[in-house]
Amino acid sequence: MLTDPPARPDTIASDFSNLVVVIAQTGDEWSTTGRLVQHYILPLLRKHNIRLVEVARKGPTKKDGIAVLQDTRQPYRLHLDGVYKLSRENRVTGTMPQLGGVRKCSQKAKGAPQDAWRANEFGDRPYIHAIGFNVHEGTRITRDSAYSMGGQRIPTYPIYDWGWSRQDCLDYLYRKLGVAWPKSCCRHCPYAGNKSGWPEQLARFAALPTEAAQHIIDEYVCLALNPRSGLFGPGKSLITRLRRDQVTEPIALAVNRMKTMPWAIYRVRRLYYAPANAARSVDSVLLGGHRTVNTALTEVSRLVDISLTKNEEIAGAPTRDGDRDTHPRLWLRRRGDGTYPTQEEFYTVAPAQAQDKELDSFADAWTDHTDEPLAWLERRVDTAVAVVQQALIEGQCRSNAA
Numbered sequence: 162m163l164t165d166p167p168a169r170p171d172t173i174a175s176d177f178s179n180l181v182v183v184i185a186q187t188g189d190e191w192s193t194t195g196r197l198v199q200h201y202i203l204p205l206l207r208k209h210n211i212r213l214v215e216v217a218r219k220g221p222t223k224k225d226g227i228a229v230l231q232d233t234r235q236p237y238r239l240h241l242d243g244v245y246k247l248s249r250e251n252r253v254t255g256t257m258p259q260l261g262g263v264r265k266c267s268q269k270a271k272g273a274p275q276d277a278w279r280a281n282e283f284g285d286r287p288y289i290h291a292i293g294f295n296v297h298e299g300t301r302i303t304r305d306s307a308y309s310m311g312g313q314r315i316p317t318y319p320i321y322d323w324g325w326s327r328q329d330c331l332d333y334l335y336r337k338l339g340v341a342w343p344k345s346c347c348r349h350c351p352y353a354g355n356k357s358g359w360p361e362q363l364a365r366f367a368a369l370p371t372e373a374a375q376h377i378i379d380e381y382v383c384l385a386l387n388p389r390s391g392l393f394g395p396g397k398s399l400i401t402r403l404r405r406d407q408v409t410e411p412i413a414l415a416v417n418r419m420k421t422m423p424w425a426i427y428r429v430r431r432l433y434y435a436p437a438n439a440a441r442s443v444d445s446v447l448l449g450g451h452r453t454v455n456t457a458l459t460e461v462s463r464l465v466d467i468s469l470t471k472n473e474e475i476a477g478a479p480t481r482d483g484d485r486d487t488h489p490r491l492w493l494r495r496r497g498d499g500t501y502p503t504q505e506e507f508y509t510v511a512p513a514q515a516q517d518k519e520l521d522s523f524a525d526a527w528t529d530h531t532d533e534p535l536a537w538l539e540r541r542v543d544t545a546v547a548v549v550q551q552a553l554i555e556g557q558c559r560s561n562a563a
């Protein structure tokens with residue numbers, strides 16, 4: 162409609178005075194997308210004096226509120242860093258955005274801040290909400306159109322109505338602007354790993370290794386806490402995909418960065434009530450440098466006489482070319498299959514960026530389900546960790562005194 166005026170629907174005023182373009186920043190968009198928008202789109206908004214509102218959430222929960230990063234008819238730049246990044250929330254919880262389900266990441270980082278802004282701006286007034294789903298995104302449209310807020314929100318899907326596919330949109334942009342436009346997405350988006358999206362995403366990992374490296378560390382920690390949590394599904398990690406496709410620079414950067422980070426021995430417990438329904442507890446029980454923490458876990462394993470496992474199969478991984486679990490683990494209990502509730506408990510090592518977390522009810526629920534053999538093992542490992550911790554402190558004191 163900006164490059165082709167007849168495409169403007171009657172609901173939009175000829176001077177665009179009733180049109181608002183709203184962008185929610187997740188904080189993790191590739192910088193290339195931002196540069197393209199700044200170079201090609203913002204000049205069009207300025208030329209037609211169209212209002213641009215850029216919002217971002219200020220924290221992990223709705224009550225943290227949102228920030229309006231800009232609200233202007235003359236925009237010159239975007240604020241891709243947002244305020245509270247989606248990746249920051251994932252880092253703290255030791256998780257990554259997940260495939261499938263209701264795209265919680267998108268709801269939290271995009272939907273919620275936009276909804277909050279609209280509620281504040283429009284109050285009870287009805288408004289038309291145009292979203293750029295393409296002709297192949299009928300499922301998303303079905304889901305989105307159910308959200309009408311009692312008739313206040315009137316959704317419309319112009320690209321779908323035109324019958325345009327994603328490729329049609331890309332061709333149009335190329336014809337009009339002379340540029341190949343990559344998909345707008347988070348650097349750690351699990352949906353960018355499909356067959357059609359991956360080549361483009363891979364090219365960005367290759368071109369922007371410094372931007373990409375932190376997400377590789379994030380996935381490494383996430384996999385340490387849960388070997389089944391590869392970014393693209395169980396046994397399908399980003400790290401393996403990049404190695405397979407020989408884009409190793411971001412991995413090398415991540416490995417170097419991890420060597421200088423504080424590490425932790427994590428104690429991880431899961432109480433499964435059903436196959437994909439577990440309460441989780443994560444505790445960092447010993448902190449130190451990369452080598453110290455790895456050696457400490459080996460020593461704990463020796464003291465309790467339980468071998469560390471490594472390179473095991475990952476449940477649910479593809480039989481051909483699926484990942485193996487590369488993280489050392491000291492298992493106290495493996496989950497049983499088919500009988501619930503069931504428990505899983507292990508110790509492992511990773512950069513110390515995930516925060517300790519468990520629900521208030523976890524401790525009681527865990528105790529209720531813990532049998533005597535597991536409780537006995539827990540006491541032994543607990544003691545061994547304390548012994549190793551004490552030895553490290555004494556060693557540090559000796560070297561300080563020397």
Ligand code: SF4
Nearest residue numbers: 258266267346347350
């Ligand atoms: S781009 Fe991907 S990771 Fe980012 S919010 Fe959307 S679905 Fe989630």
